[in-house]
Amino acid sequence: MNKVFSDFLAWTREHEWGCDESYDLTLSNGTKLSVWDSGVLEVSPANPGHKDIVLSCAVHGNETAPIEICRDIINDIIDEKQTVTHRTLFLIANPASINKGERFVEENMNRLFSGEHSKGSTQNKERERAAKIENYVERFYQSAPEGSRERFHYDLHTAIRDSKREKFAVYPFTHGAPYSRQQLQFLLACGVDTVLLNQAPTTTFSYFSARQFNAHAFTVELGKVRPFGENDRAKFAAAEATLRNLISQAEQDFGPFEPEQHFVFKEAQTINRTQPDFELNFADDVANFTSFNKGEILAWDGDKACYAQHDGEHIIFPNAKVALGHRALLTVVRVPTESLDLV
Ligand SMILES: O=C(O)CCC(=O)N[C@@H](CCC(=O)O)C(=O)O
Ligand SMILES: [Zn+2]
Secondary structure (H helix, E strand, O other), X not given: OOHHHHOHHHHHHHOOOOOOOOEEEEOOOOOEEEEXXXXXXXXXXXXXXXXXXXXXXXXXXXXXXXXXXXXXXXHHHHOOOOOOOOEEEEEEOOHHHHHHOOOOOOOOHHHOOOOHHHOOOOOOHHHHHHHHHHHHHHHHHHOOOOOOOEEEEEEEEEEOOOEOOOOEEEEOOOOOOOEOHHHHHHHHHOOOOEEEEOOOOOOOHHHHHHHHHOOEEEEEEEEEOOOOOOOOHHXXXXXXXXXXXXXXXXXOOOOOOOHHHOEEEEEEXXXXXXXXXXXXXXXXXXXXXXEEOOOOEEEEEOOEEEEOOOOOEEEEOOOOOOOOOOEEEEEEEEEOHHHOOEO
16 A cells, blocks of 8 residues: 555655645545645545534644544544544644654744734745645535535644643634534543633634634643653543544434533633743743632733733643744633533
């Protein structure tokens, strides 16, 4: 078998910024596999179900657990051990950053979506790749069969720091649209009991799919960043099984919705680094979801103090080393699940 299909991840890593050739393979049950570029694999059943699903990993190259999960699902599809009922697009977003073993090569890809890749005079490979990825997602959703369909995108990540809540998802800003009860249940089945509600547009991949294509789209943080082979896959088993069920089962049944099982937080502040001398006012080993009280200093942006504005304000994704203008800290406050506008 061609290496494209015998080891899709290895072949992708050998073509780290893309490949102009396309490759096809038809499985014995008629499911068609089409490779559009390195890291870009469309799986199209002969009689597809009503869901169009995007599963992405390696937007950050050192977040290896999601890459291992996608690799294993893809290999099982090719070996005909994993059935696929719904059209699914796998995206290994930034193979060059996998090869480097780092979050990114030149620029954080997850700040380049919704056209951000083409703003200003900067050009680099990550910008080119983000633009191509946007096109692949558009092509995938737009080439779906006619009829009533549902779109999904789970952008799989792991976090730099320890977290007091191990698995959590970012729910992109909905512009006032209600939140999906079924999606909270899907995430819970993945072991993700915690959801952060963004309150404004972002330039992330998941916001792009949600906004442009009305997909149920999430950034899903499944654990902590570790090198290949050092992930405890048992901790990811529920997520992997639920993703496998998503692509293979006509419908997933999550039972009754139980609000108390979901821990929902709303964005309180996004603190950007605007000054070269940006400092966090807590130690490097302080975990995600550590809580601060109103008036406590969270960070120094130059000589401007950034304060917690609420009691019980939890810190997420603190990173003083981000590029100027980028988010250095997100803060969230708990909201009752019952207070959400759910559909
Ligand atoms: O642990 C960290 O500091 C970063 C983990 C990560 O890559 N998170 C995503 C979240 C994207 C979102 O807000 O939807 C990111 O920062 O890109
Ligand atoms: Zn990430």
